[in-house]
Amino acid sequence: MIDDVPIFELRGAGYQQDDALILQDIHWSLTPGQHWAVLGPNGSGKTTLLRVACGYQWHTSGTVLRQGRELIDLAEFRSRTGWVASTLFSQLRPAEKAVETVTSGRIGQLGLRGVGQRRPTAGDFEAARALMRAMGCQGLEEKPLGVLSQGERQQVLVARARMADPWLLVLDEPCAGMDPGARERFLAWLRSLIASPQTPAVLLVTHHVEEITPGFENTLVMAEGRVAAAGPTADVLTPELLGRVYATPIKRIERSGGRLWPIWG
Numbered sequence: 001m002i003d004d005v006p007i008f009e010l011r012g013a014g015y016q017q018d019d020a021l022i023l024q025d026i027h028w029s030l031t032p033g034q035h036w037a038v039l040g041p042n043g044s045g046k047t048t049l050l051r052v053a054c055g056y057q058w059h060t061s062g063t064v065l066r067q068g069r070e071l072i073d074l075a076e077f078r079s080r081t082g083w084v085a086s087t088l089f090s091q092l093r094p095a096e097k098a099v100e101t102v103t104s105g106r107i108g109q110l111g112l113r114g115v116g117q118r119r120p121t122a123g124d125f126e127a128a129r130a131l132m133r134a135m136g137c138q139g140l141e142e143k144p145l146g147v148l149s150q151g152e153r154q155q156v157l158v159a160r161a162r163m164a165d166p167w168l169l170v171l172d173e174p175c176a177g178m179d180p181g182a183r184e185r186f187l188a189w190l191r192s193l194i195a196s197p198q199t200p201a202v203l204l205v206t207h208h209v210e211e212i213t214p215g216f217e218n219t220l221v222m223a224e225g226r227v228a229a230a231g232p233t234a235d236v237l238t239p240e241l242l243g244r245v246y247a248t249p250i251k252r253i254e255r256s257g258g259r260l261w262p263i264w265g
């Protein structure tokens, strides 16, 4: 990775599927080390945008540069994108130990017991344990996945993604389904994670403004396949914009703990 070259840069990019214009005229770039929140109503195009940006879907208009170039080794680029989605969890064995799951990220696999899969080395396991310690996940190593809390599961999936030395991490609604306590513990962990200069760029996809912790200095808001606003989080997230995008009245936005809390209604 070249430090001052954006990981990706979309210049007027669009994506059309049959007759449906799913993304239109997107201008956005991600610089190494930046952390962005991505917000927007259901169906506004967040997932498609990230899939296009990260090279999983090819744009149908405009220009997308990755690592400063239009044509790159997409397989290599994708291997440096750490996707963390709760749906991955259903593909893992509940009996697998957390350290095994994390280690599997080193060899580009999801879990360790699939037929015909590579076996990691002792060094791979040691690297996984060291990373888990560095990320504040010590104590989880030997636990079977099936007993982990929702927040711990997310931590393990983030650690697994980190094992591939990614340029960016995509956290796709990591707090979905968490109770308030689990959510606050996970967000405190995430906040300290992104405060570390060792952490790569993080994209946090969420529906909840209050989950945007300090450290996500920028936010992009999607609406109907277009960028409704993008820039410094505090500037972007106004009552006017949120009320318009979610088509719901909003009384005000309160600030607490460095986070913004919309009061809807």
Ligand SMILES: Nc1ncnc2c1ncn2[C@@H]1O[C@H](COP(=O)(O)OP(=O)(O)OP(=O)(O)O)[C@@H](O)[C@H]1O
Pocket (backbone or CB within 6 Å): 017, 020, 022, 040, 041, 042, 043, 044, 045, 046, 047, 048, 049
């Ligand atoms: N392969 C496809 N074919 C047709 N329409 C699609 C396809 N993929 C996505 N769409 C449509 O594009 C729009 C954007 O979908 P996308 O999943 O990117 O939105 P999202 O903002 O991530 O939604 P959510 O918050 O519900 O996950 C939706 O209307 C969806 O139905």
